Amino acid sequence: xxxxGAGISARHRAFLLAGLVTVGGCAGLWxxxxxxxxxxxxLTDTAFFPQEAYQCGPAALATVLDASGVPVHPDQLxxxxxxxxxxxxxxxxxxxxxxxxxxxxxxxxxxxQTIVAQLQAGRPVLVLQNLGVSFxxxxxxxxxxxxxxxxxxxxxxxxxxxxELTGRxxxxxxxxxxxxxxxxxxxxxxxxxxxxxxxxxxxxADLENTGAHHHALVAFSTAREAWPEQPLAFLGEANNLxxxxxxxxxxxxxxxxxxxxxxxxxxxxxxxxxxLELNRPCQARAVVAAAAGLEGALMDTARRAVATAEPGSxxxx
Numbered sequence: 001x002x003x004x005g006a007g008i009s010a011r012h013r014a015f016l017l018a019g020l021v022t023v024g025g026c027a028g029l030w031x032x033x034x035x036x037x038x039x040x041x042x043l044t045d046t047a048f049f050p051q052e053a054y055q056c057g058p059a060a061l062a063t064v065l066d067a068s069g070v071p072v073h074p075d076q077l078x079x080x081x082x083x084x085x086x087x088x089x090x091x092x093x094x095x096x097x098x099x100x101x102x103x104x105x106x107x108x109x110x111x112x113q114t115i116v117a118q119l120q121a122g123r124p125v126l127v128l129q130n131l132g133v134s135f136x137x138x139x140x141x142x143x144x145x146x147x148x149x150x151x152x153x154x155x156x157x158x159x160x161x162x163x164e165l166t167g168r169x170x171x172x173x174x175x176x177x178x179x180x181x182x183x184x185x186x187x188x189x190x191x192x193x194x195x196x197x198x199x200x201x202x203x204x205a206d207l208e209n210t211g212a213h214h215h216a217l218v219a220f221s222t223a224r225e226a227w228p229e230q231p232l233a234f235l236g237e238a239n240n241l242x243x244x245x246x247x248x249x250x251x252x253x254x255x256x257x258x259x260x261x262x263x264x265x266x267x268x269x270x271x272x273x274x275x276l277e278l279n280r281p282c283q284a285r286a287v288v289a290a291a292a293g294l295e296g297a298l299m300d301t302a303r304r305a306v307a308t309a310e311p312g313s314x315x316x317x
Contacts, residue, residue: 033168035149036116042146042155043067046124048162049074056159057081057089060141061097063157064126064185070101088139091128091181098185099207102215106195106203110180112172115154116147121194123184124157130177139178188219192226201232208236213243231261238270247278263291269298272306281309 047066049059058074058081065072080100081093095105108114108125115125125144132138142164146155154171158164166174175182184195188207192200201223208216220236227233238253254271257264268291275284285306291299 056141063143104203126183128178128181129174188215272302
């Protein structure tokens, strides 16, 4: 057997070797986009439920519910979130199922840095991927539980893989084709640290709309402590106190809102109507009078209500 390289001159060998060194050197200098964090993070205690056929939705939801403190098996979720005719689950059904269990379903901003930040806060992230192509989609839910900066890859609970390792480029491509949809499920008393106020407060409002007023109250109260600049946090706290029949506490909460955010029309209206309900028309009139410069349908309603109210009495406090 002859050496196939024997016919290459020494000069050509030198050029070939130099070319290989040059290519290798360039490859070593280019390392792609910078890592999303310097430190690896992996939520190793996150539960794993191997996916049955077409059941990635219940499996992924069970994973994040368990992480939030609600132990549940995918079989318990499937009747309410799995649609046989679609052979899959809709995002809205997953979020509704989380709320029915007293959890906040927070849709978070669709970027990789947000996912890493949630992992660092101890929260796994449920994502929607399209493992096919745009014109022939293969929809799939997975749960991101880790990120390895040294290899620039994510760790997922996915399908029948407890630790699916997926490079950033591939993960981002499949997630992009899924519309960059990402969901975090968390307990109302876990606190809003690491969330964007808009996303967290929207999730708390959605929880309120299901009638879970106790859980919504906890979420809004923790948000109000964390973000006193957010009037919706105050309003949500006050409204849910009212729904729970804690009327005196609700009145105090509306007053706190007006102290921090004078001129909040909804707070003026709600407080005035509540004071009338408590048979305190003179206090209600004082609230409306202090908002003389405010206009709108709610203010018109409040003014008519206090103008036509019986004189009543105003007990101290």
